[in-house]
Amino acid sequence: MTPDILIEATRLNTAFSTLIPGLQLAWDSTSMGTFKECPRKYYLSILHGWQPRAMSVHLIFGLHYHSVLEAYDHAKFRGLNHQQAMSVAVKTAMVLTWDKKLGRPWMSDDKYKNRLTLLRSIVWYLDQFENDPMQTVRLANGKPAVELSFRFNSTYQNSVGETYLLCGHLDRLAEMNSQFWILDRKTTKNQIDERYWRQFSPNNQMSQYDFAGKVVYNLPIQGIIIDAAQVLITGTRFKRGFATRDDDQRNEWYHDMGLQLDLAERYAKACYWPMNDKSCGNFGGCPFQDICGKSPKVRDQWLKGAYTKRLWDPLQVRGDI
Amino acid sequence: MNPRSLDALFNEDPDDLSEEETLIIMDALRKDRERFAAEPESKPKKASPVATVPKPKKVSASSTLSVDDLDI
Numbered sequence: 449m450t451p452d453i454l455i456e457a458t459r460l461n462t463a464f465s466t467l468i469p470g471l472q473l474a475w476d477s478t479s480m481g482t483f484k485e486c487p488r489k490y491y492l493s494i495l496h497g498w499q500p501r502a503m504s505v506h507l508i509f510g511l512h513y514h515s516v517l518e519a520y521d522h523a524k525f526r527g528l529n530h531q532q533a534m535s536v537a538v539k540t541a542m543v544l545t546w547d548k549k550l551g552r553p554w555m556s557d558d559k560y561k562n563r564l565t566l567l568r569s570i571v572w573y574l575d576q577f578e579n580d581p582m583q584t585v586r587l588a589n590g591k592p593a594v595e596l597s598f599r600f601n602s603t604y605q606n607s608v609g610e611t612y613l614l615c616g617h618l619d620r621l622a623e624m625n626s627q628f629w630i631l632d633r634k635t636t637k638n639q640i641d642e643r644y645w646r647q648f649s650p651n652n653q654m655s656q657y658d659f660a661g662k663v664v665y666n667l668p669i670q671g672i673i674i675d676a677a678q679v680l681i682t683g684t685r686f687k688r689g690f691a692t693r694d695d696d697q698r699n700e701w702y703h704d705m706g707l708q709l710d711l712a713e714r715y716a717k718a719c720y721w722p723m724n725d726k727s728c729g730n731f732g733g734c735p736f737q738d739i740c741g742k743s744p745k746v747r748d749q750w751l752k753g754a755y756t757k758r759l760w761d762p763l764q765v766r767g768d769i
Numbered sequence: 770m771n772p773r774s775l776d777a778l779f780n781e782d783p784d785d786l787s788e789e790e791t792l793i794i795m796d797a798l799r800k801d802r803e804r805f806a807a808e809p810e811s812k813p814k815k816a817s818p819v820a821t822v823p824k825p826k827k828v829s830a831s832s833t834l835s836v837d838d839l840d841i
Contacts (some may be wrong), residue, residue, distance in 0.1 A: 542791075
């Protein structure tokens with residue numbers, strides 16, 4: 449890890465500093481979450497953009513799920529009724545999961561997450577929440593508060609005076625009984641029980657969303673509503689959960705983030721991101737576990753063989769699923 | 770013209786799907802929703818009240834301790 453390698457790796461990435469090679473200035477929750485999880489994983493997946501050649505089925509499913517529900521939200525906001533908006537959603541799902549080049553549908557070998565269960569989950573979710581008391585907020589420009597990109601000054605600076613930004617995307621901003629909530633949708637194979645909900649408090653992604661909602665939209669945000677879908681082979685079950693934050697919790701998260709940013713600068717200056725070898729087995733196993741398990745002198749060779757590169761620039765792409 | 774089956778519709782280029790065919794897909798997907806909603810949620814299996822203790826394995830003189838054994 450040398451400054452030259454870092455400059456080359458982040459040359460096209462607008463989220464990174466040009467003064468301190470390898471130091472990210474614009475942080476979405478994926479970048480920060482990965483950095484907190486394991487600095488080495490962050491170095492490989494965010495800074496260099498390495499990812500396994502086969503895109504995770506969970507990622508594909510989640511991306512489609514969000515895009516289709518967003519299409520429904522927009523259609524409803526345009527004045528279409530439930531049935532008409534659902535038709536837009538189904539058509540969108542069919543198009544997104546069709547491989548034009550190969551002339552065939554998206555083939556998933558996962559029995560839980562595939563084209564059929566995606567479409568079924570969407571139709572069932574929309575029917576279940578047809579008369580949802582949560583109403584999408586109308587922004588000042590008249591547009592619906594759906595799939596909102598945000599970017600704001602964190603007020604933290606690095607040692608050479610560059611400002612750190614927080615950025616990302618919110619699924620939906622909604623109002624119920626004069627209370628404002630950020631709505632996020634999740635899919636899982638696991639049972640949606642007390643243990644499932646516990647993962648969202650504390651939770652970096654939810655805290656960053658909540659913080660952003662409060663700062664950017666200047667609304668009395670109560671917290672996050674999570675619409676969770678348990679995708680099974682024979683059906684999909686939905687539950688709604690709440691993750692609230694008070695101002696003391698927000699201040700604590702913000703304070704901790706400042707320390708993480710200091711650490712990010714320290715690693716960048718040292719051109720070194722250490723492994724957190726206690727997190728390799730989390731969340732079904734890190735995709736870089738095999739790489740980190742090899743001798744440093746052969747890792748690059750293995751990366752080039754089994755992984756591919758993409759640019760993770762949170763100022764341009766969607767961050768969380 | 771006979772309506773195409775759901776399977777056929779799923780293997781059709783979606784750009785060619787008519788409004789009616791999109792509705793057919795929608796209704797077909799809705800069909801099982803009520804049946805599934807009526808099914809009880811499967812709960813994790815409870816541990817048996819009578820715990821069985823596995824017999825200790827014989828350790829050969831040449832066996833080595835794994836790293837996990839030290840992780841307490």
